[in-house]
Amino acid sequence: MAAGRGIASGLLDCFFPPHCCACALPLPDAGTRLLCQNCHDRLAATRLNAPLCMLCGRPLSADADSPAVLCLNCRITVPHFSMARALFPYHGPAGAVVKAFKYSDQYHLGADLLGEGIRSGWFPDFGAGCEAVMPVPLHRRRKRRRGFNQAELLAKEVAGHMGKPLSRSLLVRVRDTRSQTTLSARGRVKNVKDAFAARGAGMPESVLLIDDVFTTGATANECAKTLKRAGCTDVRVFTLVRTVE
Ligand SMILES: [Zn+2]
Ligand SMILES: [Zn+2]
16 A cells, blocks of 8 residues: 555544544554554454355355355456455454554554454464465565565464464565555556565475455465465465455
8 A cells, every 4th residue: 555645644643643543533542552442342343254255255245045155256266375364354443453553663553453353262263274374575675664564463473373383485575566555456466476486495385374454365366376386285365354345
């Protein structure tokens, strides 16, 4: 997402003076959280639950007569990853936290939110069989500019929870791609094409890939394609939030 005027002013609204990132209500305990109590309490109710597309995790409309198992996108093009799951929808309070933590010095708040979800027992067990946890990498230039990779912070939380090794060097971003936010679905696929490369020996057979946001799945899919070319046979994807359209 481009750090444009809208985001900059949104962040100012969040921090000076502190307001809830989701509903803009003033926050009494400045600096320790981004959500008011009410929005925080709404998190549980906004979780993404079944029925979900078996592959990409997109919520499906409940139809008792003919329950669909795949969304239209996955029926047209089968993704390279085996399964993707997210905890919350991007349009809810969790999405507001993700937007804020990505562009602030309070970047631990996204991982804190994930930690809370894990402690609440909301983390899906679909990645239990994976050998390693891997963040979607940032290009080294962008990581240097930003100072952190938000996917890596989330991946650390997941690896700790699952007791799995965190792998930060087997997948690298070799092209500093432009932001995906303003691009169409087709443009996103093109933008990340061949943007990643597998490095080094010892590629695990199964990987749980972590990112903050799943939008069209173009980035996750390109990572999965790269990992599978390097010998991985099963790539699962977990994101904190996903868009639901
Ligand atoms: Zn609020
Ligand atoms: Zn799908």
